[in-house]
Amino acid sequence: MLREAVDKTKAYYCLDCGICTGSCPVSRYDPRYSPRLTVERALILGEKDVVCDPEIWSCLTCGTCNQRCPSTVDYTAFLRAARAEARQLGETGLCTHAEKIEAYLELQMLPTYRRPASWLGRGPKTRKRSDTYYFPGCLAFLGVIFREIGFEGNAIGRAAVELLNHLGIVPAIGDTEVCCGHDAYWTGEVDRVRDLAKRNVAAIKRTGAKRVVFSCPECYYMFRQVYPDLVGNLGFEPVFILNLLAERLADAKAGGLGLKTLEAKVTYQDPCRLAKYDRVIAEPRALLGAIPGLELVEMKRTARDALCCGSSSWVSCSRVNKRIQVERLTEALATGAGTLVTACPKCNIHLRCAMRDQDVGGSLEITDLVVLLARSMAAESAGG
C-alpha cells in the first residue's frame, strides 16, 4: 500500500517547498511532472490519484530531489512504491527499444539459459573458481543491441578483467548468472527482482567467491543496497572496480597501477547510482588524475549535483529525455574536452544516442573509465 511507503519514506514531512521540482531535470522540460505535486496528491487526494497517473513513469530516479530535500524525504523510494502499486493494477511505463530488453529477460528465465564464455574473447584470464567473482551484468547483450550507435559492451568487460589481471587477480566468471534486476526493481516488479537475486547469489556462491567485482554501477547498487533486504546475508562482499583500483593507486607499497601517458582532455559524467546513491565520487577522479598527460576538466554540475544522462530503467524515452541529454552534452562540450568519460554503461549508451541523432553543436568521444584505464596501462611508455 502506498500509505506504507508514505510512512517509510517520511513523505509526510514534505514542507511543500518545491525544491524537488526545481531540481528535477524532468520537470524542467515537462511541466506536467512535478515531484512536489506527486507527494502532495498522495497525501491529500489518496493513492489512486497518484498510482494511475502516467507521469510517475517519467521519473529518472536520478535522486537529485533526495539530495536536496530539506525534510530528507526519500522521493525515489516513494515513487518506486507507487510504481509497484501501479503494476498491480496493470499499469506500466512505455517499454523502450521495441521490447528487446523484456524479451532477453524472458530468455534468461529459461532453464537452458547459459552465457557462453566466448563473449569475453581470448585475452583476459579467468577461472572457474576464485576468491573474486566478476559480475559483468548485461554488457554482452547491450553490446549486441547498441552496436549501431558504436557501443562496445564486450570491450568494457574485457577491460575490467584485464585491469583485475593487472592487479594480480584472476576472477571467476559464471555462465548462469542473470540480470541484476535493477530496472525491474525501479519499475516496481518486486517479485521478479527477488527471483533474479536468488539465482544470482546462488550462481556466485557456487564459485566460492568472497567478493564480487562490478563494473556497472547499477549492478553494484543492487547487490550492495537491495539484495541484502531481499535475500538476507549475501556471504560475499560487493566491490566496485573503481574503488578497488583507487585503493591500489593509493597503496604506494604495491607500486601503484603503472599507468602510462595518454594525451587527452577529458570530462567526467557522474553516474547517478555511483555519485548519488553509493557516494563513489573521489575515486574515479583520483584514477583520472593518475593518468599522466591526461587533463580532467569538470563540467558545471558535478558529483552529487551532476545531471543525469536522461533516461533510466528502459521506460520513457521521449522528447523530454532527449532534451536532458542535449543539455548535458552541451555542458560537456563547453568544457572544451574531447572525450566524455563515464563509469556506467547506461550513461554511455544514452549519451551516445543523443550525440548521434541530436544536434549538439560539436562532437565528443564517449568512453568508459575502465576502458580508458586499460588503454593507459597497455600504452607504450615512450610517448604514449
Next chain:
Amino acid sequence: MAIVACTWHPLTAIENAARDGVTYRPDVAVVPTKCTGVVTVAFLLKLFAKGLEGVLVLGCADGDCHYYNGGERCKAIVEEAREILEISGIPKQRLGFQQVANSTSEEFDKALKSYLKQVKHLNIGRNRVASGSRR
C-alpha cells in the same frame, strides 16, 4: 516449431503446398505476418522464451517485396535475434531465415527442408527445452 511467414509469396506457397498435398511435420505452427520486414527481434525471441525449439522465418526474395525491402530488412532483424540467442545459450541455427522466390509449393518444400537440414543435429521436437506453454 513455428514458421513466421509473410502473407505474400511465402504464405501463398504454404497454401499451395496444402492444396498439392505436400506433407510436412505436424508440430509446425504457421504465424502469418504482413511482411517479414516488420517482424521484431523481441517477437522472435519471445517465441523461444515461450518454449519453442525452432523458428523459421519465410520472407520474399530480395527485390521481390510487395512493399519495399522486407526481405532485406528481415535479414538484419534475424541476425540480431540470432546473436542474442547465442549469448542466451540457444544455438543460433534454431532461428532460420529463408527467402522464397515464388508462390509454388516446391519453393516452400525446399525452404522447410533446407531449414530442417540445418537444425538436424539439434533434434527439434524430440527434447523438451522448456516448461513454457507448448502447443
